[in-house]
Each structure stands twice: as C-alpha cells, then as structure tokens.
Amino acid sequence: MRTYLAHVELANPITTAAGCAGSGAELAQFFDVSRLGAVVTRSITMAPRAGRPTPRLAETPSGLLTAVGLQGPGVDAFLAAELPRLAERGARAVVSIAGGSVAEYTALARRLADAPGVTAVEVNLSCPNVADLGRVFARDPAASAEVVAAVRATMRYDVPVVAKLAPDAADIVAVARACVDGGADALALINTPLGMAIDVDTMRPALAAGTGGLSGPAVRPLAVRCLWQVHAALPGVPLVGMGGVSTGRDALELVLAGACAVAVGTALFHDPYAGLRVLRELEDLLKERGFERFADAVGLAHRPPGAAPRHRTDLEESPL
Amino acid sequence: MRTYLAHVELANPITTAAGCAGSGAELAQFFDVSRLGAVVTRSITMAPRAGRPTPRLAETPSGLLTAVGLQGPGVDAFLAAELPRLAERGARAVVSIAGGSVAEYTALARRLADAPGVTAVEVNLSCPNVADLGRVFARDPAASAEVVAAVRATMRYDVPVVAKLAPDAADIVAVARACVDGGADALALINTPLGMAIDVDTMRPALAAGTGGLSGPAVRPLAVRCLWQVHAALPGVPLVGMGGVSTGRDALELVLAGACAVAVGTALFHDPYAGLRVLRELEDLLKERGFERFADAVGLAHRPPGAAPRHRTDLEESPL
C-alpha cells in the first residue's frame, strides 16, 4: 500500500498525528514504529515550552478537548535527542513545526534544513500570530501563505513542505489555495477546531486555558468535509487526512474524500496499536472492494459511478 | 425562571431550535407547547420549497448530519396556517426566516411585520448569498450586518430581531459585532457547522446533497466556545444558545457560558418531551446551586470566584 506524499514515497498511508505520539519512544515500547507510513512529531518550537496549566483535558461527547500548549523540548533538544532516536528506529519522521511569527517558522526551517532524517516538514498553522494580535495563522489565507513560502524557501528542495490547516476558517479552500500558491507541496487537514467545556459543578471552564482543541470521532464529519472541498478544488494536491480516525472504515472515509495518507491521533490515546490496526483494517477493506492500487481509492467518492440517481450530489455550500 | 430576549419576557428559557419542531403541531400531540419558553419555527422562505433530495440524514459519532434544504410551505401558507395554530395553542412563536438575498429577507420581514403573534424574528444567516456566488451570509460580517439591518428596519420596533450565527466563521466575534451594529437585538448561536460523511460501502457521499449540517452532542463544545467568546466580547447582548443540548446539565453549560435562553434541537428527534425535561432538570440544578434568579447564572463562568489557582483561565485563541 505504497503512497506518495508529494514525491516522497511512504511504505503505507498511515501516520501518527502531530502531538499525539509523544517523542516516538513511547509507541516504540509497543511495536516497531518503522511499520507506520511515517511518524509525525509533536510541533517543535524554537525554545522549550512548558505548555499550558492543567487541567489540560476534558472529555466531550465522542470528543476530547485538550489544551497542551505545545509543551516540548525546543528545537535544539529535539534535534539532539528525539529526531536521531526516530531515525535509529527506522521511522520516517515528518517534523511538525510551530511558531508565533514568520521569522520563527523560518528559523525553525533553517535548523531543520541540515538535519538528517527529515522526511517532510509539516507546518502547523494553528498558532497565534504575534504580529496580528494573536489571530491564528490558519484562519488567514495571506498569513498562512507567507509562512509556507518562507519555510519552502528555506527547506531543502527535496523535503516536502506540508501545510496543516484547521476547519475553523471561513473558507478552507481559500486557505488551501493560498498555501499551495505559497509553495506547499501537500496539505494536512484537519487540525482541531476550537472548542470549550464548562464544568457545571465548579461552574468554571473545564480547561485551565479556557478553550481547547476538539479532536476525536466527533470531528470526523468536519475532516471529511474539509478534505472533500479541498480535493474538489485542488485535485492535484496531495492531502494528508486526520480527524477522528479510529478504524479502517474511518480511514477509508477520509481516503475516499481525497486523502492519500491518513493520520491517527486521539485514537492512539485509547490504543497504542491503533495505527497498525487501522492500517490492517484499511488494507482488508480495500482488498474486499477489489482495489489493486491504493491510489485508485483516493478521492473516489468524487467520481460518480455512472448514473446513480439516489446519489446525485449537488454541492451548494450551505448546511441546511 | 423568567428570562428576557431583549425586552420580550419569556416564561422560561427553553425553546425549540429552528427547523427541529416541524410546524409545532407534531409536538402539541405530546404536550402543551405553551409550556415552553417559545417555539422557534422552521426557517420560513418566500416561496414553498421542496428541499433537498434524500438521503437527507446520516449519523456520525454523537452527531447527526442533515441536509433538509429548508423544505417548507412558503411564507403565505405559513402565515395562513402554521402561525395562527401556534398562537391558538398559546405558544410564543419566534419566527425564523431564510433568504438568498437582502431583498428576500426584507420581503419576509415585510410579511411578518403585520402578522399577529410574532414574538421575535430569528434571522437564519446560514444561507447561500446568491449575489456572492452562494457564499454563506454568516461567514461574512458585512453581508450578515446588511441582512440584519434590512430586517430590523422593516420589522415593528417592538419585535426583537435575533441574528443566528454559525461556528464556521473565521472570527465569530466579528460576525456577532457586525450583526449587533446592524441592529440585532439578540444573537442565536450556533447553527450547524458544515460536515460530511461518506458511505464506505457505496463509496459515495452519505447525503444526496453531499455536505450537511452537523448537530447533536458532538457540536456542544463548539457552541460553548462561540457563546463564551461572544459573551466575553459583547456582555450586554442577549444570547440564545443551542447546539447539542439534551439534558439540563447541557443547558446549564450554555447558560454559564452566556446564554439567557437555550434551544433544544436534535434532542427532540430522540424525545419529543426533551424540551420540558431539560427545563425541569435545569430548574433543579439551579435550585441545588442556590440560585434565586435565573439571570444570576447567565455568563457566570466568566466571573472567577475569587482566586482559584487551578482554574486560572488564560484565553489565547489557539486550540493547542
């Protein structure tokens, strides 16, 4: 089940989602992480970050709200310790980066540019833009494009740059298009939409940070919708899908919508083996359906199988 | 548990959500609908509408995707038959309106202006704007404001105009502020975010319309977040909260975030009595917590109860 992330070949389409697989070492206790298509790291920042106060976690119906705040060791410690360990384990490492300004993303790219073992760079655009009153990059096509262009210009030409988008944009296609125009080789969607929970006993926000990112099965319909819209508008752009995948059927749903790789995030919290299980289930489902090549399934739901009147699809963009 | 929607008093804060209570007659088979704070009608359009093809329904984890397409009788039949029946039953009727252009909303407001028994008008802004290539009004602060201003100018001064917003805006506060500046007396949030499901057996979209609106418990964290952000920015504006409410605890969560009335939608599909049950449960919870006036609970989660270090809330708008 080979697949391509831009020109980079992955042995299979299942990866971990950024920020959901620790340093890689935790999963490696359970299985050989080189069996995954790739391991996507947590989003690396320039400086070490302590993250947000606790509570960082609240459960919602079929979802998880988290506000970790990009806790991590900073790029230097990452390059010194985490990345080499991933390489030693034979894992393909996609490095996610996060910053508060174009300059910070650029500086991160510069550090990564010479580092061995970087299969691709994923640009986490769900970060507050310090220069824009903390407005999140991913909601602004121009700001997103600027970050992507800077990273693309800095990274080695043979390392794909993947822009990661969030569903709470007014027009996800506009952001996607801006990123591709800015030089993104692929797109990853979706990051967590902003959510919140209030504890009705303490009568205060359940998370110390107030709001948090919503992940898990609850957001899968948003992920499918974003993938569908972006694949329809930009059929040539490779998409990495994520959001609420915990079974092979879920992964197939994202593939049919347009994803050529699928990341597993929250499901790993429930089951460290979730990635391998999803992969096996996906393989079985594709076999059952008679696919010879994985690529034939990618975006298939967009191509009507002849005239099937019960499934005529008119895509006017209104929820009602 | 009296509450106020702008200057209009409601006997209690629980209403039905637009489009989730049919014509009102269906619920009236089960109980006296005048016991609800108000009945919000489906969104009324100028002409009768047949809506979208079927399948119109797909279930997702803790959510429902629907694409009904505003099927309804049109404003004339509504005024001739549905609205008078609601009045006869003693229900307070909040009339939801939907259009494809500012002119259509204005025309609807004109019809409603002289109609007896309109407690408030709710402006459903999750409609494609024909003049803007079908872009949904609610994603565009200026377009939303224009619609609200036109409706406000047309309706009788003593009938509150409620603008209903959706979470898939880049900046919900900007849309909210624009609507208030345009003359909205209150805001309702949230309408359904756009979602999608693909049937992995047919390998086609599960809904005939492709995308649909996501409702039910899965979206409650988005509703709480939107209410929280808008109440924080515009504390004087009355908010009607909705999105995934099926128990009194859920309703209280929205009230603590800032809602002075709470609408029940998808939960009615599961239980026609859901509105009354939620009301009773909410009353009990408020009593347990020692509230004497309902208004004291509205937005309470914004007001820190002294220095509670575990609950210090820093609201930077990033999901991570």
Added chain:
Amino acid sequence: MLTTRRVDAYHALTVVAPGIAERFRPGHFVTVAVGGPDTSMPARRAFAVHDVKPDYGGTVELVFAVRGRGTAWLAERRARDTLDIVGPLGRPFPVPRDPVGCVLAGGEYGSASLFALADTLQQRGCRVDFVLGAASADRVFGALRARRMGETTTLTTEDGSLGLRGRVTDALPAVIADARADVIYACGPMAMLRGVTAVAAEFDIPVQVSVEEAMACGYGVCMTCVLPVIDDDGVTRMVRACVEGPVFRGERVRFEDVGTIPFDALGAPGGRAQEGGAHTRNVG
C-alpha cells in the same frame, strides 16, 4: 423487559409495552433508542411492529436484521434488559369495510408487518393470500405462519433455495389471478414495492405499500424521511414517510423519482423559488 430469539437470519425481540400494544394497528412502527445511556448514536432506529400480545399487560414484538451498529447492539440485548421505545407511529394499513380478496406481498423482513394485518383482514372476512420473498431461504420471514394463515402461500427466493426462483413480483400476477384479488398490500424494499405497484396497475386494483425511508425522529418534525407522492389535487409533494406514511397508495408514490426532487414537485428547484427570488412563488 424483553425476550429475544433468533429466527433464521433475523432477530425477534419482545418488549413489554402496554401503551403501544393497546393503540397498535397493523402497519404501525416504533422507534428504539440504541446504545444505552452513553451512546454515540443519537438517532432512534425504526422497526415495524410484528405482533402485539396481551401478556404482561401488552407486549410488542419486532423482527429485525442486523445492518449496522444500532441493530448489532439490539441483537445483543438479553432478557430483562430495558429498552427505550416510542410508538405506535405512522399511518397504519387502511382496511376495507367489505370482505374482499387480499394479496399480502412481503420482501425480506417486510413480511413481519403483514401477519397482524392478515389477522385483521380475516376477522373482517377477507380472503388472504401470501407472496413472500427474499434473496435466500433463511431471509424469507414467516413462511410457516403464512402457510397456516393464508388461503395460499407462495414463496420466492432469488437463489431458488426455497419456493420459486425469482422475485415476489414474478409470482404475484398468477396469485392475483388465481385468487381474483381485489387489493394488494405490500411491505419490503423500495424496488419490490415499485414492482408490486406496477403489477397492481396492470390488474387495475388498489395497492397499499409500506415504505422504508431513513428517519431521524419518526413523528414528523425533522423532515428527513420524505419521498415524492402525488396528492389528491394532483400535485406532487415531498411528504414525510413517518406521519403521512409509511403506508401509501402505491400509485401515488413516484417510485422512479424517490431520492430526487421531481422538477414538477411543489417548491422544486428550477422554479425561481429555490434560486432565492424574493417575490416569486413556485406553484409546481
């Protein structure tokens, strides 16, 4: 409180529900909450009522096939579990005042709702003939009971594993002719109902069909269960299967247009109505 048993490819589930049993008429359905209190499945599932009995104040029996997660959960219920069930819902089968000849056609689990109907019809002196079909023998529901109740009973399977090889509609004309039937009742997949309605038209006799559309509420508020039906005034409207149906006069249902909005339906797009013209009305 309930009991469960397997019947070939199906599960039969009996629930004590006096309120439903009392008001039940053949053709009614119920909706069932699935997944328990912490369920991730917010939509109720609809099932035809197979039988009601006076035991324990009134019981209701459902027959169902496992299709997805909801029915899989239901299939795992055990004696004495409780079930959250709403009903009776829908428009039941209309029954003739006079003793006429009736053919009852059932496909797959659709047969389940025909036996209570047969009972009522026979009490009114009607002759009842059954035609039951399915893909294979284990999916033909109620063959024994049909043989006991019906004047004649014809079985069809697509793989020929029971009765005639073929479909219900293949066998139907001969049964109608032999029984000199005055009316047909049918319950089963949409394609079968369409075929049965065509046969009825050939014989120029009325047919009542019970349709199955995905439903979120079951009592008329959600508008998800619609199909195009020609009204008394000749106008096609998108009507709700849950309250205007599930039983319709077959010739009124525009089977070929199910899953679409026919261009001539009231409020159909194409008329300027759906384009958002402010002062137009589409009179369809």
Added chain:
Amino acid sequence: MLTTRRVDAYHALTVVAPGIAERFRPGHFVTVAVGGPDTSMPARRAFAVHDVKPDYGGTVELVFAVRGRGTAWLAERRARDTLDIVGPLGRPFPVPRDPVGCVLAGGEYGSASLFALADTLQQRGCRVDFVLGAASADRVFGALRARRMGETTTLTTEDGSLGLRGRVTDALPAVIADARADVIYACGPMAMLRGVTAVAAEFDIPVQVSVEEAMACGYGVCMTCVLPVIDDDGVTRMVRACVEGPVFRGERVRFEDVGTIPFDALGAPGGRAQEGGAHTRNVG
C-alpha cells in the same frame, strides 16, 4: 471476565488479566475503556491496581468510587462481562533494600494501592504502620485489612464517624514518632499528599507520594497529565504523572503550584520563549 462487589462506598472489580498480574508491582495503575463499543467516551479511565492474585492465571482487582459517567458504567458491569484494560502503567513505589520502618498513609480510595505495597515491604522485613482517612466511615477503604497487616493502624474521618476526628495529616506526626518511621508512602487526594509531604519534611524523612492527575493516554504521549516537579538538576519541569509518576518523591513535587506553570519552570511563559521570539531560549 470479571466479578464485582460493593465495599462500603466503593466498588471492587476483579478482572482476569494474566499479563498485567504478572508484571505488576505495587503502585502500578491500569486504564480501562468505558461505555462499550458504541461509547461516546473516548478517554480511558485510570485506576490504581489494588491487588493481584494468581487465580485463573492472574487476576487484577481495582477499587473505585463512582464519580461520573465512566465509573457509573463500570459499576454496572456484571460477572462475565469483558473489559478492555491496559497495564500495568506508571512508575511503581520504590522499595527500600533494607528493613526500615514505613508509614503508609492513604486517603479515600487511595488506600487501595497501599496493601500490595505493605505486602512487599513486609516481605523485606520492613515494619508497616497505616494511617487511613476519609471524609466519613464508609469512605475509609481497607481498615480491616490494615488492622490485620499493620503494626499499628490509625483511622481518621473528618466527621468523626470512625477513628479520630480529623485528617490523615493530623494523626501522622504521632504515628511517625511512635513507630520511629524511616520513610512515608502516601496515596490520596492532592491536598493530603501536600500535607503528608510537609509532615515528612518536619521529620526530615523521605516520602513517596502517588499523585492523581486527569489522564487521556496513561502511557506518555498526550501530555495532559503534567505537574511541576523539581528535577535532579534543580530545574522545575512539567513532567507527566503517567510515566514519570504517578509515584514521586514528595519534596520534589511543587504542590502549591500544581495547576499552574511556575514562572521558573523550564519553558514557562514570560520567558520570551512563549512569546514567540525566534532565537531565544528560556533556560528556566
């Protein structure tokens, strides 16, 4: 497969889990999936292992209080239901090489994890004294067993319904003094652990505390379970309770700062690090 029983305010649940039983050491915890296959609760729930037994190849016993929906669901499990359980997880209690005097302090269900520890300690020749407390008598867990095992056992309740009126920390100094204890082990609510650590500091003896923080994964990947702990190099880091803990040396835990990011923690905001400066580093 499991059995359940009520123990005062708690539920005890025994699961056959040979893999976990085999690797278990006192202080380990497990995580349990709740709500069944169609659950709306995606997060596992963490529970300390109370006991392991060799029966059926190895069983694990948990003791829990019903708090919310997940534990309510668990409380309804019946004999022979199956449970999805992961473990053993976390850093267990370190045990001394030499036979020393140990006071084991438990609050509420926190007592549950102390008996396996007491067993191990006694096998090594340690003296064990218990101080167990809770709000009320029915919430003191394991009093009988403590009386059987401990050199002495002191019970405290806040309402005075059992043992001394007061808190564990009120009774602790006398117990330490009388037993001439060399080390304290504690498991219970954060406030109690803080108090116990303060008492240990007064006596200048080491204390091992087992903390409880909300956890999503339990094995170190989600970063939700952190608390500020002073590292060997004197630097405060936000460390994970699930893999670096749940057992910590009490004096290393910055109890007064739990639920915050101390300004001097590595990577804390305020340092330009979190403001997004591109080339700065916060060395905390």
